[in-house]
Amino acid sequence: MMEGLLRAALEDAGVFEDTAVLFLVAGEPPGDASEYAYLPPGAWGNLEARVLRDVGARLGEFSDFHRFGAYANLVAVPEGAIAVGLRHEAEHAVQFNQYGRDLFDLESILRRTMRRAGRMEHYTSTPSEREANRAASEYAHVRYADNIDAMAADERFRHLVEEPQPVANLLDETVATIWEYVDRAATDDEDTNRRSFGVVVPELKQGATEHVPFEPRHRVRRAEGQPFVVEIQP
Numbered sequence: 001m002m003e004g005l006l007r008a009a010l011e012d013a014g015v016f017e018d019t020a021v022l023f024l025v026a027g028e029p030p031g032d033a034s035e036y037a038y039l040p041p042g043a044w045g046n047l048e049a050r051v052l053r054d055v056g057a058r059l060g061e062f063s064d065f066h067r068f069g070a071y072a073n074l075v076a077v078p079e080g081a082i083a084v085g086l087r088h089e090a091e092h093a094v095q096f097n098q099y100g101r102d103l104f105d106l107e108s109i110l111r112r113t114m115r116r117a118g119r120m121e122h123y124t125s126t127p128s129e130r131e132a133n134r135a136a137s138e139y140a141h142v143r144y145a146d147n148i149d150a151m152a153a154d155e156r157f158r159h160l161v162e163e164p165q166p167v168a169n170l171l172d173e174t175v176a177t178i179w180e181y182v183d184r185a186a187t188d189d190e191d192t193n194r195r196s197f198g199v200v201v202p203e204l205k206q207g208a209t210e211h212v213p214f215e216p217r218h219r220v221r222r223a224e225g226q227p228f229v230v231e232i233q234p
């Protein structure tokens, strides 16, 4: 079921299915872990989502692809919420295709500075989250209209069916949001050269602005024998 829902979400988002992989982790989400998560192409330290940490080393076999992790057993979640949640995650793949890695480096600075400011509750209102939630909400209204009331009543899924403020310029707004949580003069202690955020952030923004999306014929595709779904036994 999950496979079909992700294929539909990717198609709706305009992300080619053969540029993505779904890792299905056996079992239910442990504790309050998120049901699913997205990991962009590339190598990333400090995976925040439990489901991605549960996938573990096999993520590295597919580092050229959009990676989606999900728990296989989501009995406690209505199908509509899974479908719409995957559409949210697929929108992050759209953002990657448009802006490349630099956007996600800006995102991780934003999350880090937000966490240090003790403001993680603001996370769903960041520009990239608002965009993903708007895409999810539109998808829900078109395909799962009967499920909307139930999702709106469930705090796990409410953000997927609300209509947050539209994002006019994802890069400008992401950068502006970073400055709400950190001073430009502060040292970015994850930067190799320990430069200030006032240097690192504009450089990433410039990189994202200059990112040229792959033309469809040049995109990395799964090779013959590389599956869309990879099952993981944690």
Ligand SMILES: [Zn+2]
Pocket: 088, 089, 092, 128, 129, 132
């Ligand atoms: Zn998101």
